[in-house]
Amino acid sequence: MEILDTITTMLTDLLGPFGPLIVVGMLGVLMILLVLPTMLKKEVDPLDKLRASTRAQNSALSKAEKLRAGGGKDKLEKYSNFLEPQDEEEYSAIRLKLMQAGYRTKNAVRMYHFAQFAMGVGLLLAGVAYAIYASSTGEPSTKATILSILIPGVVGYMTPKYWVTRRQSARQEEIVNGFPDSLDMMLVCVEAGQSLDQSIIRVARELKSGFPALAYEFEVVAHEMKAGKDKQAVLRDMSERCGVTDIASFVTVLIQSQQFGTSIAEALRVYAGEMRDKRVMRAEEKANTLPTKMTLATMMLTVPPLLIILIGPSIFNIAVTLGNANF
Secondary structure (H helix, E strand, O other): OHHHHHHHHHHHHHHOOOHHHHHHHHHHHHHHHHHHHHHHOOOOOHHHHHHHHHHHHHHHHHHHHHHHHOOOOOOOHHHHHHHOOOOHHHHHHHHHHHHHHOOOOOOHHHHHHHHHHHHHHHHHHHHHHHHHHHHHHOOOOHHHHHHHHHHHHHHHHHHHHHHHHHHHHHHHHHHHHHHHHHHHHHHHHHHOOOOHHHHHHHHHHHHOOOOHHHHHHHHHHHHHHHOOOOHHHHHHHHHHHHOOHHHHHHHHHHHHHHHHOOOHHHHHHHHHHHHHHHHHHHHHHHHHHHHHHHHHHHHHHHHHHHHHHHHHHHHHHHHHHHHHHHO
């Protein structure tokens, strides 16, 4: 009892006459907060789990159906005559370039031209606003005004084209770098007794983490072969989609091997060796060009400090001597 009286006295001195009641209330709230999660936690009904999984499967199926149908209504479809080129050859060339850059959607060409139009007009209006602001704060020349309006518009119009070209070259470089490894894996699969279709599926699965672009191309080939499309047409389409010389040569080797009835494993062995040698030659070529690229940086970073170290003291002594002679 003495301990309780002591605690009560301390709480009264600290918190006032209602100190013990405040502490008891805080302890009660703390106990409620600790017990509340346990009381609210309840076991999930297995029927609820089944309903949730069924709903998830249905939603996944509906999403897949939407993707197959084209992803819903395209808002730019009514402007297709304005945004898409009407010439079939021009449309096919742009479509192929976008596919080689990794843009495979049905409305990729439309979105590409819309990006060019929107960025060109937007930066052109920004240039007009800047020209108005410059003319209000000063008197710029006519040439400067025209350049300030036209240059942003041209930059905005050419930016999507530059971006697609960079994506195309980067994707083709990734395919070239991963192609020798894919041939080695395909050769191992074929020699292990798998068919060409099965080896392509396995190679696509193994390459997905390191070279996703090449893995995607092999997956497309595997799916088209499963769908019953002619194997030669599938391989030629892959060569056209990639736009890489090594892939085109590989397709030619496979088609000739199939036509003449030669061993696919032997053809893959020879071609895989050539691709490995070619990759080594590319690496040696880059290594040989490295000293030439480093020459300018070496001169800029080495020669000025060396001149300062060698000539600096002499220049300082000459300056000091001339200063003493003047005095």
